[in-house]
Amino acid sequence: MRDNNGKVREDADTDGVVYYKGPLVVLVDRFSASASEIFAAAMQDYGRALIVGEPTFGKGTVQQYRSLNRIYDQMLRPEWPALGSVQYTIQKFYRVNGGSTQRKGVTPDILMPTGTEETETGEKFEDNALPWDSINAATFVKSGDMTQFGPALLKDHQERIAKDPEFQYIMKDIARFNALKEKRNIVSLNYAQREKENNEDDATRLARVNDRFKREGKPLLKKLDDLPKDYQEPDPYLDETVHIALDLANLEKGKPALQPTPAK
Known part of the structure; x- marks a missing residue:
């Protein structure tokens, strides 16, 4: 200091x-x-x-x-x-x-x-x-020296998130954000337009929740109100960090990095 x-x-x-x-x-x-x-x-x-x-x-x-x-x-x-x-x-x-x-x-x-x-x-x-x-x-x-592991870790990370449904959601959200960022400070005062936007957001969230439930073998929901009160959405950044840590552990032991698990 x-x-x-x-x-x-x-x-x-x-x-x-x-x-x-x-x-x-x-x-x-x-x-x-x-x-x-x-x-x-x-x-x-x-x-x-x-x-x-x-x-x-x-x-x-x-x-x-x-x-x-x-x-x-x-x-x-x-x-x-x-x-x-x-x-x-x-x-x-x-x-x-x-x-x-x-x-x-x-x-x-x-x-x-x-x-x-x-x-x-x-x-x-x-x-x-x-x-x-x-x-x-x-x-x-x-x-x-982490630099010796960097290329292998980066390669496996990129391959993994390209197949990860949660990161696919993130990429779609980023694309949508970039497409609408010029209008993000504009809020329509038209009730029908606001209701349409809210319904579209709810439909997207419901579809993603049901995609997760389907991958986990759980019954699908008809509406968001049926979502359990204790439901927590996945944290893809934290989950991916765990995968990177596992890859790093194997590389430090001289083993090849774990192969990504195919998305269901």
Whole structure:
């Protein structure tokens, strides 16, 4: 970390103990910020883990709270209401390679398709966001090398999601979003048009639920109201991360990556 006076403080692991030595995959998205992306960056720089998902938020700063009550010595004025606190930035975080996570965030080793646009989320789009910069790299020893597995993992990932029904839904949603993004801030005030759009959305969701139930051998639904209250839709990103972790575990053991299970 570096403060506003340019003083750099380096934190280090001093106990010398590795608590987990197995394969590690970290899933991130554009809302992964601050400590989450600092952790992801450290795992990536040390070659300890494979990072998957989408580029992170890009918040590489440290804040501190200071109570306004102390400034105005409210103890002398107990009848005053609480004055609140001020939050201000005091430091910036840096990766061991010297680069900051500020604005740029962390770029995953394997990118997953999402419908989130880069222009929608990120520290760099905030007013007065501090710039990206760098300091001298720290002296460190990498604990692994994920780049040797990258091509094989990426190939299997792409083949798997091309056949995965859930990712096919995602790609359709992304295409629909891109086709309508110019009109996404426009809402029709025509009741019949709104009702038509809602019915189309419900029909799409019902069709997808029934597709899942059919693959699982469950009875199909006639309407969404019949959906069990405890029903949870699959998380394709989390499920795919598990597949990538299994592939990584096999590659680290010298075995070939698992072949994708054909969709039913």
